[in-house]
Amino acid sequence: MVHVVGFRDGKAFYRNRFVRTDGLLAEQEAGQSLWAGLAEPPYLALREDGWGARRQMKDASSTDVVVHRGTALTSFYQCGDLYRLDPMSAETLGKVTWNGRFPVDWGVSAHPKVDDRTGELLFFNYSKDAPYMHYGVVDEADDLVHYVDVPLPGPRLPHDMAFTENYVVLGDFPLFWEPEALAKGAHVARFHREMPSRFAVVPRRGQTSDIRWFEADPTYVLHFVNAYEDGDEIVLDGFFQGDPEPQDNGMGNRWERAFRFLALDRMQARLHRWRLDLRTGLVKEEPLSESITEFGMMNGAYAGGKYRYAYAATGKPAWFLFDGLVKHDLHTGSEERYSFGENVFGSETAMAPRVGCTGEDDGYLVTLTTDMNADASYCVVFDAARVADGPVCKLRLPERISSGTHSTWAPGLELRRWSTAETAADAIDL
Template sequence: MSVTIVNRVATTIGATEHPYMTGAWTPNFDEIDAPDLEVIGEIPRELDGVYLRNTENPVHAPIGLYHPFDGDGMIHAISFRDGKAGYRNRFVRTKGFQEEAAAGQALWAGLAENPARSLRPGWGAQGSLKDSSSTDVVVHAGQALSTFYQCGEGYRLDPVTLADLGTESWVPADGISAHPKVDEATGELLFFNYSKQAPYMHYGVVGADNRLKHYVPIPLPGPRLPHDMAFTRKYSILPDLPLFWDPELLPRGLHAARFHKDLPTRFAIIPRFGQPEDIRWFEAKPCYVLHWLNAYEDGDEIVLDGYFQEDPQPPPLPGYDAKIGRMMAYLDEHSMKPRLWRWRFNLVTGETREGPLDDRILEFGTFNPAVAGLKGRYAYSTTAKPGWFLFTGVVKHDLETGRSWSLPFGEGRYGSEAPFAARPGATREDDGWLVSFITDMVEDRSECVILDASDIEAGPVARVRLPHRISSGTHACWAPRSALNQG
C-alpha cells in the first residue's frame, strides 16, 4: 500500500478522557492519499464510483463540554474502479475551521454548552454555533455537498479529489438543513431550513443545473428542530415535531430542547413546486423522528417510512456526571428507542394511519435510490451499541413480506451508514452492494466492507484495508461514476 501524508493539521487537543474524543471516536489529523489499497477477497468489477463518509474530527480543545456533532467535518472517500480501490481524506475547510486555525484555538461553544460562551457570532438555527459541515454528504450536480447538523452554508468538494470548492452559491440566508435530498430521477435537490424568525421554515428545490428553482415559506407556530425530510415523485414532506426549544427560555438566550408530548406531530405535504396555500397538514402521534426512509404515492394515500421515537427525552445515562450523562443518553439509540414505523396520509379524507414495522431498535436507514419517491421493497437499517453512538450491524427488511436478515459486524467492530450501490443493468431492486467503513477497535485499524445486498448474511464479498484507523462519524453516500464531475 502506497501512502502519502498530504497534510498534518495542527491541533490543540491534549490528553483527554472524553468518551467522544477517544476510542472509536479518536479524531484524525492527517490528510492522506493512498491510491492502491490492499484487498481481501475480490472487489466486483462492476462497482464503479465513490463512497463518501462525513466524520467529526475536532481540531481544537473545546470551549466547555464537547459534543461529537461539534467536530470539524472530515470527508473520507474510497474510489472503486476496475476491481481496485483508492482512498483519501480531507477536512472540510469551513469558514469556522479557517478562523480557528488562524486563532490557534476554538472560538465557538458547541451544542452541549451555553452559546453565550462562543467568542464569535456563529451559524445555524441558534446563530451561535460553528458551522462545521460535519453531518451529511451527498453528491449533486457532479459535486459533493457537505452539511451541518443544524442549518449551515453547505460546502462543495470535488467528489474524487476532495478539492475544496467553497460554499454553495444558491444557499439562502437561513442556510440548509442537515439532510438535503437528491432525486436521481430528475437530478433535483430538495431541501429545507429553519430558524427562530417567522415563518420559521422554508423549503426549496435546486435544479440539476445547480441553480435555485423554487423557495417558499412553510409557516410554523414557532421555532422548531426538524432534522430530515422526505419526498415522493410529486410531493415533499416536511415535519413539525413536538420536540423543540422551550419557548419560555428562548427570550433569555437559552436553547433547552423539550418534548411537548401534549402536541401532535404534524406533517406538511406540499407539491414539489407548490406554494404555501397548497400545503396539506396531517396530524399523528406525538414523537420525534431523526431520519426518514422513503415515501411514495399509493392511490389516494401518501406512505412514509421512518424511525419513530415515542419518548425522545431519556434520562441521563448512569455512570457519568449529569451533563455528560444527558449528552450520552441523547446519543444512545437504546435510550431513544427508535423503531421502524409507517405513516399513511389520505389526501381525500385527511386521515392519518400509522404503526410499527419492526419492534427492534433501528436507525440510519438506506435503500436503492432508484426507487426514491416510489414504492420500494427493501430497506437497510443499522443496529447500535447500547450506551453509544456506534453502529454494530445491518438489518435488511423486505417491506412486502415482513422478513428480515441481519449481519453483525463483530465484537469491537463499528460500521458506518451503508448506502446502496446498484449493479449496472440490474433488474432486481436488491441487485447491488452495501458499502460501509468499519472501525475495528480489536485490530486497531479500519477497512471498507462490500456486502452483497441480496444476501447480507453471507458477509463481505471484499474487505479493503484503509491506511489508518478512522474516527467514527455520522452519514455517508454512494455515487456512481456517471454522477461524478469529471471536469
C-alpha cells in the first residue's frame, strides 16, 4: 500500500491505494495465495513462475517509491517490474515499459535514483544468472539509453546504489546466498567475514570495461545516504553493519528472532564514510557516528554533490520499528534527536525543502507515525533546522496504518495534474 500526503493552500490531503501488480490481481482472481511468502521455501508456491532474483516470488512492488517525470514509481527489493502511480490519487497506471526496452527478464531493483539536475533515472538489477548485475540509465524522455553488464563472482544481494555528478557506485558485499544451499534450491543468506566489501565505480555512461573495483572492510550496506566527488576521491556515505548476520541465541520471542536481520541494533548499523581514491585505487574509511541509525534521508537538491545533513531513523531494540529521528551534522559531528515516544513508531522521513529556501536544512521533515497507545496514525512535520523542538504540525489520519519504511518527497510543480487537481474533498485544515 502506498500512502500519499500532500500540502496545498494551507491544507493537507491524504490518500492510500494498493499497488495493483500482476501478482496481486492474479491472487485476487484465484481467491488465494499463489506464491510463497518471503520466509517460506519457493516450492510451496502454487505457481512455478514468479518475479525476483530468486524467482517464484510475487512482485509486491512494495519496497521503494520515487518520482520520475512527474509520475510515482514503486519497486521491489529483489527486482521486478516498476509500477507507475498517479502521485495525486495513488492509482496504479500500469507498468513501466521504457518504450519496449524494459529488462523484463531481470526487472529493476528497489532504490533507483533520480538525478534532479539531469532528469535521469539511474538503476541496477541482479539475479542468479551471469553476469549477475546490470546498470542502466533512463533519460528525461523516459527512454532506456544505457544498459551494461556489471559482472560479479556469483549471485549477490545488493540493495542500494549511489551516484555523483559523473559516476555511479554499486556494491558487492560478502552477504549472499550460500552457494552449496543454492545448488540444492535453498536460499540461505550468509555473511562471509573473510571476504572484503567491494565497490564498483562506473562512469554514468560508462561501459563494462570502464568499471573500477575498490575493496574495503567486510560489511553489508543496506542503504547509502549520498556520494560526491572531492578532487580525485569519491566520498561515499552509508550505514556500515557491524553484524550483518545476527545469531539466534535462543533469546527473546519468535518475533524478535525473526526481526534480528532487520533490527537496527542487532545489525549494529552506524553512519560510515568511505573515500575511494581514483588515483591509487585505495579506500580510506571511517565511522561518522557511534549512534545506531539507518534509513538516512537528505535534501534531494544536494544529491550527488557535497552536503552537510543526513536525517536518519533510530530503532526500537530488537524490533524492525523506528522510534525516533536523528539529524546528523556531517561537518561538526553533532547530532540532534527526537523520540516519538513509547509505542509510537514512524516511517522513513522525507526532507521537503521550503519554497525559496536559502540553506540545505531550510525546509521540513515529513513522516507518518503510528501510535499504538491511541490506536491512531498521524502525518508529523518538523522544522528540519530544529528537529529537537518537536513537530510544528501533526495531522491525524482517518485510520491507523501499519508503520512503513521508504518514502520520497516531490514538490507539487513536478507532479502531473498538480495545477488542475481537485483536492479539497480530502483536505484537512492545517
